[in-house]
Amino acid sequence: MCLRKSLLAAGILLACLTVPAQAGRSCEERALTLETFRLAMASAEQTQQQLEQLGASVAIVGRVGQDLSKYGLRYTHVGVVFHGADGRWRVAELLNDCGSDRAELWYDGLGTFFLDDMFSFDSVLLLPPPELARQLLARLQDGPLLRTMFSARYSLTSYPFSTRYQNSNAWVLETLAAASSGNRLYTREQSQQWMQKNGYQPTELHLGTLTRLGGRMFKANIAFDDHPNELRYSGRIRTVTVDSIIQFFMARNEGWQVREIPAPLPKRY
Structure with a gap:
């Protein structure tokens, strides 16, 4: 059985017979094929x-949840993968709750x-240098500390320098900022200030009016009111x-490493 454990409270979310809809999709469940299961494993x-x-x-681990090639992007979602005290590998990540405006850490x-x-x-794997890895691992093993950079108010397109909303990748980035400071940042505002001071440049997406209005009107997990007016x-x-x-x-230039991992080959039946 595959388990998803909340950082807030442990529990089984779904059995491995359906694919849970998370990270910006609805709660519609779909049958899981054997080939999809094999490729995931x-x-x-x-x-x-x-x-x-x-x-x-x-390390930071990224996956390709949807095709964003029209925006010049490849990977869509990251989590923090770590080796637990019990010897198992786990991923800490922020996930949207069924297409709503809420999220939780898992x-x-x-x-x-x-x-x-x-x-x-x-x-893809993004591996931090040794000292930063130590600081990051300390956060992952301390539930309350890990949640200091978390906001339950979710938007897929959250602005990086506002605390009104947060998306999955922003939580990882703000957590990395805190770890990079030697875990001396205690709020999202402080992490975002560190990001600006150190030259972080967000991705700029060029969206038409209908795209923006449609997202805001029909999808609870997309908002633009945290973006500066001159941009949005x-x-x-x-x-x-x-x-x-x-x-x-x-x-x-701190000694970070990137390792891209190609998809497993499809099985020939």
């Missing part, structure tokens, strides 16, 4: 092997991380993406 195994070969205890198994309606099973009225939406996180930390 194979992706998890490849990721674990990479981590163990590199001697890593913690502990997932690696297999479950790759079961979330993937567009592609390609993945011109259709320039800036948000945290996996690509922008990777570019930011690799540019710091």
